[in-house]
Amino acid sequence: MSRRPSRREHLTDSEIEAIVLAAVPLRKAIQRCFMTLKPFNETYSLLDEHVSRLDAVLQKITGRSIDYRGPDLGLLPPKPNGP
DSSP states (O other): OOOOOOSOOOOOHHHHHHHHHHHHHHHHHHHHHHTTSOTTOHHHHHHHHHHHHHHHHHHHHHTSOOOTTSTTTTOSOOOOOOO
């Protein structure tokens, strides 16, 4: 019998960067929806829960804490300044 492949995958740095770059605009769009909802509304709570889960996933795959002050939430390494 052949051995089953492992379920654990290792993402490359470029894959992690692509995920973060796709997730940040999604997160911003969801948060823009908050402005039209009343707090403690069912939809508001659901969206808040999804943003929290998205933040947790992003923190886990990048291994960094979210810095809400940065444009990329502080999840991407700083780009080196070219000569």
